[in-house]
Amino acid sequence: MADTPNPVPPADHPDDEEQPLESFEKKILLRQLRIEDYEQIVEMAKLCFPGMQPWGREQIESQLRMFPDGQVCIEYQGKIVASCSSLIVDFDLHAEWHDWREIADGGYIKNHDPEGDTLYGIEIMVHPSYRGMRLARRLYEARKEIARRHNLARIIIGGRIPGYGKYADELSPREYVEKVVSRGLYDPVLTTQVANGFVLKKLIPNYFPSDTASRGYATHLEWNNLDYVEETAQRRMQSVAPARICAVQYEMRHLDTFDDFCMQCEYFLDTASDSKADFVLFPELITTQLLAVDEQRKRPSDAARALAEHKPAYLEFFTRMSIKYNVNIIGGTQFVVEDDHLHNVAFLFRRDGTIDEQQKLHIPPSERRWWGLEPGHEISVFDTDRGKVAILIGYDIEFPEIARVAVSRGARILFVPFSTENRHSYLRVRYCAQARAVENNVFVAISGATGNLPFVQNADVHYAQSGIFTPLDFSFARDGIAGECTPNIETLVIHDVDLELLRRHRHMGTFQPWEDRRRELYQVRYVDPEDGAAKLI
Numbered sequence: 105m106a107d108t109p110n111p112v113p114p115a116d117h118p119d120d121e122e123q124p125l126e127s128f129e130k131k132i133l134l135r136q137l138r139i140e141d142y143e144q145i146v147e148m149a150k151l152c153f154p155g156m157q158p159w160g161r162e163q164i165e166s167q168l169r170m171f172p173d174g175q176v177c178i179e180y181q182g183k184i185v186a187s188c189s190s191l192i193v194d195f196d197l198h199a200e201w202h203d204w205r206e207i208a209d210g211g212y213i214k215n216h217d218p219e220g221d222t223l224y225g226i227e228i229m230v231h232p233s234y235r236g237m238r239l240a241r242r243l244y245e246a247r248k249e250i251a252r253r254h255n256l257a258r259i260i261i262g263g264r265i266p267g268y269g270k271y272a273d274e275l276s277p278r279e280y281v282e283k284v285v286s287r288g289l290y291d292p293v294l295t296t297q298v299a300n301g302f303v304l305k306k307l308i309p310n311y312f313p314s315d316t317a318s319r320g321y322a323t324h325l326e327w328n329n330l331d332y333v334e335e336t337a338q339r340r341m342q343s344v345a346p347a348r349i350c351a352v353q354y355e356m357r358h359l360d361t362f363d364d365f366c367m368q369c370e371y372f373l374d375t376a377s378d379s380k381a382d383f384v385l386f387p388e389l390i391t392t393q394l395l396a397v398d399e400q401r402k403r404p405s406d407a408a409r410a411l412a413e414h415k416p417a418y419l420e421f422f423t424r425m426s427i428k429y430n431v432n433i434i435g436g437t438q439f440v441v442e443d444d445h446l447h448n449v450a451f452l453f454r455r456d457g458t459i460d461e462q463q464k465l466h467i468p469p470s471e472r473r474w475w476g477l478e479p480g481h482e483i484s485v486f487d488t489d490r491g492k493v494a495i496l497i498g499y500d501i502e503f504p505e506i507a508r509v510a511v512s513r514g515a516r517i518l519f520v521p522f523s524t525e526n527r528h529s530y531l532r533v534r535y536c537a538q539a540r541a542v543e544n545n546v547f548v549a550i551s552g553a554t555g556n557l558p559f560v561q562n563a564d565v566h567y568a569q570s571g572i573f574t575p576l577d578f579s580f581a582r583d584g585i586a587g588e589c590t591p592n593i594e595t596l597v598i599h600d601v602d603l604e605l606l607r608r609h610r611h612m613g614t615f616q617p618w619e620d621r622r623r624e625l626y627q628v629r630y631v632d633p634e635d636g637a638a639k640l641i
Contacts, residue, residue, distance in 0.1 A: 131179075131181055133178070133179045133180075134176065134178050135177060136173065136176060137164075137167075137168065137177045137187060138168070139161075139164065139168060141177060145158070145159075145164065145177075145184060146158045146159075148187070152232065159211045159227075160211075162212075163210070166212040166214065167189055167191075167211070167212070170191070170212075170216040171192065171216045174189065174190035174192070174216075175187075175188075175189050176246045178239050178242060178243065180234065185231040185237075185239060186228075186229065186230040186239040186240070186243060187243075188225060188243040188247065189213075189226050190223050190226065190250065191213040191215070191223075191224055192216055192217055192218060192220040192221075192223055192256065193207065193215065193216075193217055193222050193224050194217050194219070194221060194222065195221050195257065195258070195260075196345065204262050204311075206430065207226070211226075220256070221258070222257060222258050222259070223254070223259045223260070224259075224261075225259060225261040228240065228243055230243075240300070241296075241300055245300075248301075248327065251332075252331050255329075255331075257328070257329055257332045258326050258327060259329075260325070261297065262308065262324055263297055264312070264317070264322055265277070265280065265284075265293065265294050265318045265323060266291065266292055266315075266317040266318055267280075267290065267291035267294075268281075268317070268319055269317040277319065277321045281304060281323060285298055297323070297325055298325075302325040302326065305324045306323075307321055307322070308321065308323070308324055309321055345491070345602060345607075346600050346602055346603070347382045347383065347490040347517065347600070348379070348381045348600050348601075349382065349383045349385070349547070350372075350381040350385065350596055350597070351551045351589070352376075352386050353387075353551065353554060353569070353593070353594060353595050353597070354368075354387050354436075354553045355554050355593075355594035356556065356566055357393060357555055357556075357557075358393065358557065359394060369386070369421070372384065372596060373433070375596065376429070376598065377430060381431055381598055383431070383517070383519070384431050384433050384434070385520075385550075385551040385570075386433070386434060386521060387436050387522065387523060387551045387552045387570075388436055388450075388498045388552070388553075389436065389523045389553070390436030390438075390521075393557055394414055395407055395410075395557070405446075405475055405476040408475040408476070409439070409446060411438075412439040414438070415438055415439075415440055418451075422435040422453045425453070426453040426455050426457065427456075429455075430455050432453065432454050432455050432488055433452070434450060434452055434453075434519045434521060434551075435451050436450070436521050437450045437464070439475075439477075440463075446477055446478060447478060447479075447480055449463050449464070449480075450495045452486050452493075452495065454488060456489075461484075462486075462494070464477070464479065464480060464497040464500060465480050465481075465500050465503075465506060466479060466503060467479050483510060483630065484633065485510055485514055491514075491517070492513070492514040492515045493515055493517045494510035495521070496540075497520070497521055498521065498524075501536045501548075502532060504539070504540065504543060505628050507540040507546075509628060509630045511545075511618070512641040515546065517547045517601070517603075518547070518549070520537055520548060520551070521551050522551070522568070523553055524552060524566070524567050524568065525565045526565075526567050529567070530567050530569065534571070537550050537571075541573045541584065542575055542584070542617065543617055543618075544617075545575050545606060545609060545610045545617065545618050546575075547574055548573045549572045549573075550571055550572075551570045552566070553566045553568055554568050554594060555594070568589075568591070569588060569590070569591040571586075571587065571588030571597060572587045572588070572597060572599045575606075576615075577613045577615060578614065579605055579609050579613070580605075580609075587599035627640040627641060628640065628641050
């Protein structure tokens with residue numbers, strides 16, 4: 105009997121009854137997230153994104169309240185093992201997709217737009233112990249179904265490239281992602297996204313600087329919904345190109361240190377950032393308050409050149425602020441010495457960290473006499489994430505040709521930092537700014553300084569009323585004033601302008617001065633700085 109295999113027990117033996125099929129089943133369920141899942145979501149987030157702060161309970165509650173359909177999880181054997189979060193946005197409202205925290209509203213998604221056309225994925229995660237089960241595929245398919253159900257044109261996601269760190273010394277980020285897309289290399293995130301039908305659109309540098317594995321880079325990917333039916337009539341009339349402008353009315357006061365200046369400016373930037381402004385405009389000659397007592401005793405021209413020495417600190421400060429507060433800054437103006445020539449220069453500090461400049465083109469007699477300023481020689485138009493803009497410094501707004509040239513090259517917003525000492529000087533700037541808005545069918549923002557600087561020659565008293573002006577027609581504010589400050593107090597004005605409305609008005613408005621110019625009678629001739637050629641408009 106020792107060599108005889110154990111006999112099969114009788115079928116009716118209680119310990120050896122055939123197990124039901126249900127005992128072999130593994131329950132996996134894709135469902136909407138519930139607030140009761142919060143603790144498991146936090147635990148999984150800590151494992152998936154070590155070092156990152158998980159969403160708080162208030163954020164998850166807000167996501168479920170704003171868009172429950174977009175918050176999905178996978179439950180396996182009663183445990184949450186994967187999840188993803190999404191919201192709907194209007195594609196045309198986002199020129200850039202580099203800041204996922206901004207688009208996700210810091211996790212609260214209160215900017216979720218049920219009338220939008222794009223599903224934006226803000227987070228996806230799979231528990232490390234359950235990877236390899238193709239759970240990400242289930243989540244991506246769930247997102248696609250959401251897009252179809254809500255008739256959305258596309259899904260947009262951003263993703264890390266954690267495999268890049270191993271190849272960073274031998275491949276550029278572009279070379280790396282190209283090899284991953286062509287299946288020459290494997291990346292834990294990008295490979296999965298491409299396999300699920302997403303198309304790589306571009307690389308985003310500095311997406312998450314602390315992500316050393318990705319070297320701070322991320323990918324921008326899209327999936328297009330072939331079942332999408334465009335709601336043409338509805339979308340044509342939507343406001344699809346807003347820009348939020350903040351014009352500062354800044355009080356000039358005596359300052360002893362550059363840090364005092366920075367503190368005063370940062371107050372306005374912090375306030376504008378809280379309101380999610382796209383642009384902040386400061387007044388002309390804002391740094392003249394840095395003329396300390398010893399410089400006041402100098403001749404005005406020498407004091408102005410001494411003030412130009414603050415340029416490096418000025419540039420460093422506003423560049424840092426534009427990134428910190430995620431806003432494009434027109435930092436008033438600063439004296440600059442180039443080849444021993446003194447210029448009054450406005451700087452544009454973009455929120456991506458880049459800088460451009462516009463020199464003042466027309467110098468009033470008093471500025472020539474007191475400071476020895478010399479004019480610039482180039483009319484610049486700048487690209488921003490809210491379209492093309494131009495800067496006309498103070499006196500420049502009183503010359504219609506400058507605005508004509510800037511608008512002919514694509515500018516849709518004119519920013520005017522100015523400095524005036526009395527009401528009639530201010531009104532010249534204001535009335536000319538409003539005229540430029542009407543003549544060229546553009547928005548114009550002006551920013552001036554108030555207050556006094558005793559003993560600072562040619563900048564001792566100030567008069568201002570900052571404002572934002574529009575064309576005059578039914579589509580805009582009744583008096584062409586989108587918003588304005590109370591005169592001569594330190595404050596600011598913030599207002600939204602609609603660049604798409606501006607475009608439509610140029611071709612469909614009850615008046616069309618840009619289109620109706622009599623070019624056979626008159627033209628403006630200017631020198632294009634890009635190619636040096638003389639051109640007519």
